Amino acid sequence: MKRVYAKEDVCIGCRLCEIACVVEHSESKNAIRTYKTEVPRPVARNVVEERGPLTFSVNCRHCDEPLCVAVCIAGAMVKDEESGVVRHNEEKCVGCWSCVMICPYGVIKMKPAAKKVSKCDLCNGRTMPACVQACPNRAIVYEER
Amino acid sequence: MEHVIIGNGAAAIGAVEGIREIDKASPVTIVSAEPYRAYGRPLIANLLSGKIVEADIYYRADDFYEARGVKLLLGEKAARIDVEKKRVVLESGKAVSFGRLLIATGGIPFIPPIKGGEGSSIYTFTTLDDAKNLEALPGKVERVVVIGGGLIGLKAAESLHDRGIKVTVVELADRILSSAFDREAGDIVEKRLKEIGIEIVLENSVKEIVRAKGRIKAVILNNGEQYECGAVVIAIGVIPNKAIVEGTGIMTNRGILADGNMQTSVPGIYAAGDVAEAPDLLLGQKRVAPIWPNAYLQGRYAGLNMAGAKKPYRGGVAMNSIEFYGIPTVSMGISNPPDEGYVVRAVYEPKKNLYRKIVLKGHRLVGAVLVGQIQRAGVLTGLMTGRTNVESFEEELLNGEFGFASMPPDVRKKILAENR
């Protein structure tokens, strides 16, 4: 399946990918309205790491053998057999953080107040995930590897 | 090939999913003593505390069994296994023939003999029925004593406290959470639970349960102290529920011994989950690891192999994640190193409820304990299970913001290039 990969050599750390992710998962789908009025505001589902000049995004890989699915005590994590997308059902999630403890990429985001996690859904069938589309430098790509 | 599974927990569901990945057609039968579809066993605590309702506890979709062609025998207990005739005899008298059999009978609470321990108002906390029974207490009972300050005991204590019951936890060790966590983590959690109003008594145990006209009035501890209460929850440990293999020739130690393919000493018969004693990835030996991730994954690999996939399981590692009133905690791998052969580094800030400990052996990360700040803990788990040499960035592991940017480029790029 196609997955999101980062290219650290060309990432400029602008974090537009994070903003695009937040907006994509907002109620209004409008950046200004999302950031000004939406409470709680969605969290970005990728992680942009930064250290000195080094920056890059880390995204969910929708693993073939997803450990987050194996460890979820609530049955909230499910690998969709057809699309391969690892989906998170927020309704069922009890915030036990088991998936946070196991994800080798560290891309399951905690929402401590809600006691829920949030993770990438590959923008639910969008042909190009919002983060990839938003990157001005093509530092995140969506491809088969 | 008819597949039969005894038990209907995480391991059983993992097995069904494993079997059906390879074999869509062979009949699969589940024999389940509990009269429920598979549920998230740890969620009985969320249910008792009132955070979820019963409909939320079920682990898979309503049509899970039907959609996979699984015959589900609910409320049927397997009485014995006839290895020769390849069949499971049920207590109801029925018999189920198998080609391949998985024993996924889980654990049972260990109940020590206690004076006054026979009779009403003594509870355990491992099943949905236990949670339902305990739900009757609020309003009827003011105080409860929980025997055992491990994960299950503390979950019971927290749930009852959330329902307005005054709780005293009695723990034999000199700290709570002694098996999965360490002293520092135990201290932070203990302080938090006390703040919330849960009473904790250490280095003590219940010698006698005092009754009047049959009803529980108090417990007497080893040091003679008396604590009034109307009910007692026993949560001192879960032991492998292996009675079913007695007399079958299937080899056991603490649990039912299983190899890397999750097969027991009898070909065609597999074991997985809390009942199994199977290879541990870090220890290089077999052990009973009664946690959900192991149960599911062992079950899954048992299922794959029962269906003929020949896929050995690399083995699990111990890991626990649990939050106590806003303080998240994680322990993984060897959290309490047994001897001098390990290097331990830690940052401990009890006032901020923060703690981060890493355990190294020969420049490999083999264990960690995190309290307060656990985000991206999985990156550490990945280094641990991937047996990555961390020599050049050992220091970084103690940083709460640790991530791929803290690793040398070659290590980082290798991990990020892999699909899993």
Ligand SMILES: Cc1cc2nc3c(=O)[nH]c(=O)nc-3n(C[C@H](O)[C@H](O)[C@H](O)COP(=O)(O)OP(=O)(O)OC[C@H]3O[C@@H](n4cnc5c(N)ncnc54)[C@H](O)[C@@H]3O)c2cc1C
């Ligand atoms: C309160 C509580 C909280 C927990 N929290 C966590 C947590 O946060 N994280 C974590 O990793 N783990 C946790 N655990 C442990 C986790 O729930 C277990 O490791 C897991 O459920 C084991 O799954 P299993 O399939 O091996 O066995 P089980 O889930 O125990 O299922 C075994 C099933 O087999 C049935 N059975 C037994 N004998 C027979 C028979 N002869 N015939 C027919 N059926 C039979 C039983 O009735 C049972 O339904 C918790 C456990 C409890 C009790």
Ligand code: SF4
């Ligand atoms: S935090 Fe939610 S999704 Fe993650 S393992 Fe726990 S219940 Fe499942």
